[in-house]
Amino acid sequence: MKKYVLLIALAFYGVFPLSAQTNLIWDSLYATENTETVKVQKPLYAGSNLEVTEKLDMYLDSLASRDLKSNRIAGYRILLYSGNERDEATKAREQAYRVFQKADLYTKYQAPTFKVSLGDFYERLDAYIALKKLESAFPQAVVVQEIVNLRP
Numbered sequence: 001m002k003k004y005v006l007l008i009a010l011a012f013y014g015v016f017p018l019s020a021q022t023n024l025i026w027d028s029l030y031a032t033e034n035t036e037t038v039k040v041q042k043p044l045y046a047g048s049n050l051e052v053t054e055k056l057d058m059y060l061d062s063l064a065s066r067d068l069k070s071n072r073i074a075g076y077r078i079l080l081y082s083g084n085e086r087d088e089a090t091k092a093r094e095q096a097y098r099v100f101q102k103a104d105l106y107t108k109y110q111a112p113t114f115k116v117s118l119g120d121f122y123e124r125l126d127a128y129i130a131l132k133k134l135e136s137a138f139p140q141a142v143v144v145q146e147i148v149n150l151r152p
Contacts, residue, residue: 075148076127077106077117078134080141089114092138099137100130104149120148 081092093105093116100118108115118134121127127143134141 071150072147073122073150075146076121076124076143077119077146077148078121078127078131078138078141079115079117079144080134080138081116082113084112084114086114089116092116095137096134099134103130117144117146120151122148 080096081089083089089107093107096103096105096116096118103118104120106115106117108117119127119130121130121143124143131141131143
């Protein structure tokens, strides 16, 4: 019997919510009738803050121009092989070339590991789309973040 009373009470509450009281509370919180403008005083250090901002802008611009001159940027590549065997790395590179003939392939040796990676992707989504195409040939392939070459 208690279950039925509880169900009826929940159903009644769902049909007749306390929307009138809720609306009164929200209306009083967000009333726009008595809006006043408030004057904000400038801080005492406003002049020095502007100087710091200008110096920071100049520094960031110099970093951006340096990055464009180096033709390299943070991006993503697909890591096809990572292991100690040079022959396996060569096989992975040849197999990747058969699947993606126009792709940029990179073989890197960081003692004692050979790494074969593919592509220069600026966006992670683009790298995952290419990874989906390689899934059957390279089931162990993963997307990694690296410094990639800018395309002309």
